[in-house]
Amino acid sequence: MHGLAETATGAIGYAFPNDLHVHWSLMIVLYPYITGIVAGAFIVSSLYHVFHVKALKPIARFSLVFALAFLACATLPLLNHLGHPERAFNMMLTPSPTSAMAGFGYIYSAYAIVLILEILFIYRPTLVVLKDQATGFMRTVYNVLSIGSDNLSSRSLHLDHKIISFLAGLGIPMACVLHGYVGFIFGGVKANPMWATPLMPVIFLLSACVSGIAGIIVAYMFIMKIKGRPVDLECIRTCIKYLWGFFILDFTFEMLELFSHAYMATHHWHALHELYWGPLYISFWVLQVGIFSVIPFFILTFMNLFRIGDGLVKFLAPVVSLMILFQVLLMRWNVVIGGQLMSKSERGSVIFQPQWLEKEGILPAIIIMVLPLVILYILSKVFPFWQEDDPYVSGSAASGE
Amino acid sequence: MMDAIQSEISRDRRAFIKKVLGGTIAGSLLLVIPAGAMDVPEQIPGMREQEGPFIKGKKFVFIVDITRCIGCGSCCVADKNEYQVPDGNYRTWVERYVIDDHDNVYVDSPNGGLDGYQKPRTDIPHPVRDTFFVPKLCNMCEKPSCVQVCPVGATYQTKDGFVLIDQKRCVACSYCVQACPYSVRFINPKTKTADKCTWCYHRVRKGLLPACVNVCPVQARKFGDVNDRNSEVYKILHQPHVVSVLKPGMGNKPSLHYVGLRREVV
């Protein structure tokens, strides 16, 4: 263990002595990855709640809880990264008005409040019914979650509906701010030619949408498989359509950024060129672009342009979604770590190899990525994700409402 | 400045030693204060009379003369001693530039120059055209990126132009490390906070020159008040030398200037 900064394993050319540490390593790769999934999942839900894409109804509520499970873990990599996690609240006590990072505490909290409230309002009728059925501890839980209210009158539900529309509408710009802002944390660093581009927030936002949609597809199909239930193929086809659209934009902007750097060919391009064709060759060109962008792009194009059978959709949708989830992770890696491999000496780059047992190493990264799934499992015991499991929906269906 | 002090000491050397040996410095408090345990004569005139939170009437600049630097690494040793900088992190370092007659530039800085340069580079195939050493330290920017990005107000700029770090509020997010165009910042593994050269603010406030300036045997490092028209730094900055700053395009407006800077230096 090296303490705070992971030490690079070597250098090519001349790197400034202090640049031999890669300060933002796996944890800071995961942070935008997780917040991206949160923002993307929220947007899937908004497509139904705000833009009335009816086909997404089966996963609209699930997307919100899915977003919450990841949001609950979004601060973990940051806290693990900080040298003084006990001072993390300084971020909210004395946020600097000039710092791109200082907004995190407030933006994150506001977004968490909006997300939790939206879930509570959407689920309120269900929670009220579940409270009546539950006993003991779970009854208390449902009582708290339904905010002690049992009113399911049409007037009450109408009020809820208005609030839900408002929150969902508010949530879209907030999701964009949450993640666009994460992009700006990087895009605003003028000292790093790879990060310093106004395209960075756009790329982060688009890749967030992509990873969120892909995450939802994988999670939904996986849970249905386990439960032995049929997948709503109309829903999956719609998701794939949106995934295709967002991915085209995402990939285009990623390439545009690189292309404009190369075309303008400022003195920074020299360093960037060495980086992309040196230490980043495998992880950027071969993996991120070659395997995990180009192949999914063709699969998605094929799935959307041709009328393909249900069986093929069931097979290709999770495959392409997993590939895209991996693409976004690689993109985070190449931006966050790749950007630091280039020394500010402009004469060299460092080599970075993540270790398993570092404080910010591979094992903690895996734990942090598994935690949202554990939280999602726990949440599934409280919030029925699917209409079939919902006593309120099935009850009202039975009573013909 | 050193010369002035030395001549003063020489003038009344016997009396000075007597006083010191007698165990009491009865001399004026202006000249000698107990700095820690030591009795050290003032090196920056008038600093010990200063009161209040900020230095008044002086604007300090740092000048590195790369035409003088011999790459001995005294400055690095003094700096490490002054701050007990953990190994592998550098508040200041010295780079060696070697340029061959094909205009290839070779730069290195083994252990930041802390151990000096004892060996020539042997990996240069062509005849060498030019060689020089470049000491690096905090640029003490007028528009510091590190202060701009610090989310909690732990890195700040004092009214007298020093960029400092509040060790009690820093969360070690490393954003300042990323934002510094000069890579002078690091995360101190002992304190787990951001750290960097302060131009020896604590020494300057007590009337002493920065540790690295004191030890430089060839006066390649100069520190002084640019408001004082008689100071060496004023004269250097107002004479037709090749004086420049690093990465001027960054817009940080460094207060660290270089005499004889070459275009190869980044």
Added chain:
Amino acid sequence: MQPEYKSKYNTHVIRIVLVLAVVAVVGVTVRSMVIPESFGKYGHYRADAIKDEVNRPIRNGTNAACLSCHPYIREMHLEGIHRTVSCEFCHGPVADHVKDGKVVAKLPKKQGEEIKTLCLRCHNKIIRARPKEAIKMISMPEHLEQKHVRTDHNCNQCHNVHSPMMWVLEARAIVGVEEESK
């Protein structure tokens, strides 16, 4: 048939608004309590942090500090060409030597090869990167051969490190020979 409800249609909304208001008030109160008092006095930082920085202990003295207690070395050092060389560069910081006016530990005196290493940090000709006019450069072991001494000699066998030419000049005076010029 509309069932009877215990709570009103908007009870939960009012409660949420109240909870959010309480959280906000508590947040603002706690925030004002835990922000350090001197924060923001001069800018967006803790003003007392300047004091903390000023109070950092000084570990390197100056040559004047060292020489004030070492009059014999002082005589030599200030007269020789090495008067600009820092005592603490070779011997270590004075803070490790004197504390609260008392000598707490001896500083290391360099011996043998250590001395040679230290000398060559400045005087090694083969480094080439040094400005020629600045200081005297030598290359080892040619220098020893040229001076007709054994090549395993250490620098301090001819040169007093505090005043490099002192012994050489004294020897010349005693023997009465001019050094052969090249």
